[in-house]
Amino acid sequence: MKRILLISFVVVLILYAIYYRAYIVYFFKLLKGEIRHNNKIKNLKNKNKKSRLLKSSEIKKYVECSIESLRKINHSFGIKYKLEPYLMQKLKYSRLDDKSVIELYESICKHMNINKSEIEFRIRRTSSRSKTPIAGSYGYIDHVISIEISTYTTIDRLVATIAHECTHHIFHSNNMEIKDIRKNEILTDTSAIILGFGEYFCKAYKDESRIIYEGEFLELIDREKLGYIGYKDVKSVMKYSKRIKNKKF
Numbered sequence: 001m002k003r004i005l006l007i008s009f010v011v012v013l014i015l016y017a018i019y020y021r022a023y024i025v026y027f028f029k030l031l032k033g034e035i036r037h038n039n040k041i042k043n044l045k046n047k048n049k050k051s052r053l054l055k056s057s058e059i060k061k062y063v064e065c066s067i068e069s070l071r072k073i074n075h076s077f078g079i080k081y082k083l084e085p086y087l088m089q090k091l092k093y094s095r096l097d098d099k100s101v102i103e104l105y106e107s108i109c110k111h112m113n114i115n116k117s118e119i120e121f122r123i124r125r126t127s128s129r130s131k132t133p134i135a136g137s138y139g140y141i142d143h144v145i146s147i148e149i150s151t152y153t154t155i156d157r158l159v160a161t162i163a164h165e166c167t168h169h170i171f172h173s174n175n176m177e178i179k180d181i182r183k184n185e186i187l188t189d190t191s192a193i194i195l196g197f198g199e200y201f202c203k204a205y206k207d208e209s210r211i212i213y214e215g216e217f218l219e220l221i222d223r224e225k226l227g228y229i230g231y232k233d234v235k236s237v238m239k240y241s242k243r244i245k246n247k248k249f
Contacts, residue, residue, distance in 0.1 A: 052230045052231075052232040052233055053228075053229055053230040053233055054186070054229060054230070054233045054236075056236065059190075059233060059236045059237055059240060060240055062186055062187055062190040062237070063190060063194065063237055063240050063241045063244065064244065065187060065190075066187060066190050066191040066194050066241075067194065067241065067244065069171070069174075069176045069191070070191065070194070070195075072174075072176070073170075073174045073176070075113065075170065076113065077194050077195050077196070078194070078196070078241070078242075079111075079196050080196045080198075080199065081108065081111045081159070081163070081195075081196040081197050081200070083104075083107070083155075083159060083200075084107070087100070087103060087104060087107060088155065090103070091104060091155050091158075092155065096149055096153060096155075096158065098123050101123055101147070101149070101158070102121065102123075104158065104159065104162065105121050105145075105147075105162055108159070108162050108163055108166055109166060111195075111196065112163070112166050112167070112170065112195055114166055114169060114170065118143060118169070118173070119143050119144070119145055119166075119169055120142065120143065120144045120145070121144075121145050121147075122144060122145070122146045122147070123146075123147055123149060124146060124147065124148040124149070125148075125149055125150075126148055126149070126150045135147075135148040135161075136148070136161040136162065136164060136165045137165070138165045138168035138169060138172070140172055143169065145162070145165045145166070145169070147161060147162060147165070154204060156200045156201075156203040156204040157200075157204040159197065159200040159204075160192070160197055160200045160201045160204050163192040163195065163197040163200070164188055164189060164192045166192075167188045167191045167192040167195065168188055170191075171184075171187075171188065171191070182228070185228040186228045186229060188228075189201075189228045189229050190229070190237050193234060193237045193238060193241070194237070194241045198234060198237065198238040201234045202231065202234050202235065202238075205231040205234075
């Protein structure tokens, strides 16, 4: 009987170790001095994952508007973007050097059926340690996409931001934008998710692809939102768009 209880205990212990492996690895790195920050990882992740900025009715409206707009220009959607493993490694170990970031941008353009020659792509470097880990902008006149990379930049957030700015280009080039700036930004985030980048938006909130600089494990950031919608909004967009993608408007 004791043997059975011991085996059961060991099995349960192994299962817990597998489930919480990320935290166990984090703990040992902390002991070894590889990680230096004061934020509480679990509390931040849980808070970020509870973030919701839109009502369900609003999400449905934006999803339907996005799908209808993309269909009008015969643009494909619903195919997930996949960051190739070799490129992921290059971005990670090169600490997001310009060459790797440009290759990522070209990969995203290819997925979104964008002729990269239509856009000028620029990278700005900043040492900012603010709560804005990365910023992007799209020039409506000169068609310039500018990406700002700071010491808080993560690969997932970089993918999501470039996708957002490229979506601006798709909508602007086809005169499909909304005049209201905030609503247009929400529609752009929604459309980027529908165009296959939802998983990267989600992972960006969970900070699972942190970059290490100078041997320092950088701080987690308390983020209620990263773009114009919250974590739960992203999940809702993915769920609802999957449900109605075959619906006729």
